[in-house]
Amino acid sequence: MSPHVDLTRVQVGDTLPEVAETIERLDLIRYAGASGDFNPIHWSDEIARAVGLPGVIAHGMYSMGIAARMVAAWAGDPAAVKRLKVRFSAMIEPGQTLTAKGEVAEVDGTRVLVRFHAEDEKGEKVLNKGEAELEL
Amino acid sequence: MPLNQALVGTAYPAIRYEVGREKLREFAIAIGETDPIYHDEAAARAAGHPDLPAVPTFAVVLSLRAGQVVYGDPELGLDYSRVVHGEQEFVYHRPIRAGDRLLATGKVASASAKGPHELLTLETEITTEAGEPVCTVRATLLSRGTAPPRHASGA
Numbered sequence: 001m002s003p004h005v006d007l008t009r010v011q012v013g014d015t016l017p018e019v020a021e022t023i024e025r026l027d028l029i030r031y032a033g034a035s036g037d038f039n040p041i042h043w044s045d046e047i048a049r050a051v052g053l054p055g056v057i058a059h060g061m062y063s064m065g066i067a068a069r070m071v072a073a074w075a076g077d078p079a080a081v082k083r084l085k086v087r088f089s090a091m092i093e094p095g096q097t098l099t100a101k102g103e104v105a106e107v108d109g110t111r112v113l114v115r116f117h118a119e120d121e122k123g124e125k126v127l128n129k130g131e132a133e134l135e136l
Numbered sequence: 137m138p139l140n141q142a143l144v145g146t147a148y149p150a151i152r153y154e155v156g157r158e159k160l161r162e163f164a165i166a167i168g169e170t171d172p173i174y175h176d177e178a179a180a181r182a183a184g185h186p187d188l189p190a191v192p193t194f195a196v197v198l199s200l201r202a203g204q205v206v207y208g209d210p211e212l213g214l215d216y217s218r219v220v221h222g223e224q225e226f227v228y229h230r231p232i233r234a235g236d237r238l239l240a241t242g243k244v245a246s247a248s249a250k251g252p253h254e255l256l257t258l259e260t261e262i263t264t265e266a267g268e269p270v271c272t273v274r275a276t277l278l279s280r281g282t283a284p285p286r287h288a289s290g291a
Contacts, residue, residue, distance in 0.1 A: 021168055034159075034166035036200050051217070060221045065167035065193040072192055073171065077183065078231050081192045085225040 005074055007136040010112055016102040019070040023058050025094040031062045053091070058098075060088040063126050067100040067118045071132045074102070074114075082133045089128035096120050102130070110136050137213045138284040139247040139254050148205045150239040152265075153198050155190070157234040163194050190232035196224075199260040199273040202242035206258055212244065214256065214279060222255065223276040229269040237265045245274065249283035 021027075028042045037059055040047040045055045064086050072078050092098055102116030116130035157177070164174040169191050172179035180188045207214050232238070245259035260273040 027166075027168075031166045034163045035197055037196075061193060061196050061224065062167065064224055065169075065191065068192045069167060069169050078173075078189045078192055079185070081228055083225070083227050084192055085223065087223045088221050 005076060005136065007110065010104055010107055010136065012104050012107055014104040016070055016074040016104075016114065016116070018099055018101050019066055019073070020097055020099040021066050022097045023062075023092060023094050025056065028056060028058055028062065028094065031059055031065075035059070035061060037061065055093060057091040057093055058126075060127075063088075063092060063098055063118050066098055067102075067116055067127055067130060068132075070100040070102060071114060071116065071134070075134050075136060080134045080136055082135050083131070084133075085129075085131045086127045087129045088126075090120070090124050090126045092120050092126045098126060100127075102132070112136055137215070138249075138282055139244075139256060139279065140211055140213050141247055143209070143212055144244050144247050147241050147243040148202070148209070150241040151198070151201045151205060153201065153238045153240060155232055155234055155236040155238065157188050159197075160188050160190050160194065160234055163197065164191050167191060167193070185231070185233060187234040192226060192228065192231075194232055195226055195228075195262060195271045195273050198238060198240040198262050198271075199242070199258070199275060202240040202260040203258050203275065206242040206244060213282075215282070218280045218282060220278045220280060221275065222278045223274075225274040227272040227274075229271060232262075232270060236270070238270060239263050239265060249286075250278075252281050252283050254279040254282050 048056045100118040102114045105115040106113035112134045114132040117125050118127040119125050173183045240260050240262045242260045245257040247256045256277045258275045262271040
């Protein structure tokens with residue numbers, strides 16, 4: 001089992017170990033196949049540009065998947081994750097690095113609320129207002 | 137064309153989904169998750185899981201399929217090319233795991249105008265075939281520029 005957080009030591013303000021991924025076009029193609037989301041704006045520059053995008057952009061759920069990895073790894077157990085929520089606030093393109101960051105916002109007995117976001121290299125939030133409820 | 141408000145609350149036919157180990161591994165790899173509990177059955181069992189667990193966002197695979205049933209309803213009036221993903225929420229009752237035989241039922245939980253746009257929330261209820269609750273998925277979509285003109289609504 002993965003090393004996980006020690007509940008007796010969790011405090012409001014604790015930060016989660018960050019997770020960073022440099023997104024390659026192949027990652028988006030792989031995610032499209034794994035998830036079943038074949039929207040062409042995630043793999044065809046031509047179609048992405050035709051709808052006004054600069055080129056292909058990452059699936060919002062790919063970014064959320066990376067942020068959820070951070071949360072589950074910190075908890076050490078996917079069964080501890082009771083709720084996850086995000087707002088998609090910016091696009092991220094291949095070649096950029098996405099970094100997920102989170103902090104303990106509330107501790108109530110065994111229930112922990114983590115607030116998180118994910119940002120690009122310029123610090124722009126790709127995922128905003130992330131909330132994760134955990135039962136540790 | 138505005139969304140058809142009369143369909144709010146309507147549940148669509150469920151899709152069936154049988155969770156396979158290789159699919160769970162494939163999805164975990166796709167998001168860069170290398171923890172052995174998601175890949176190796178012995179590691180999963182040692183961590184207290186009856187079989188390989190899904191990573192938390194795997195539930196979106198079922199929600200996408202259930203969503204296709206909803207969005208494909210011509211009565212709803214959704215033009216998917218105008219859609220932007222606004223928010224996503226998962227409420228977990230228990231982890232999805234290999235061997236699960238699941239049902240995912242989609243419904244339009246809400247549809248409302250926001251300025252010139254409309255917000256649509258698709259709610260997908262995932263249960264086992266026996267009815268055990270597994271996950272509730274909510275996807276909020278922004279439908280760009282489809283709100284009815286306010287001056288014509290009389291409101």
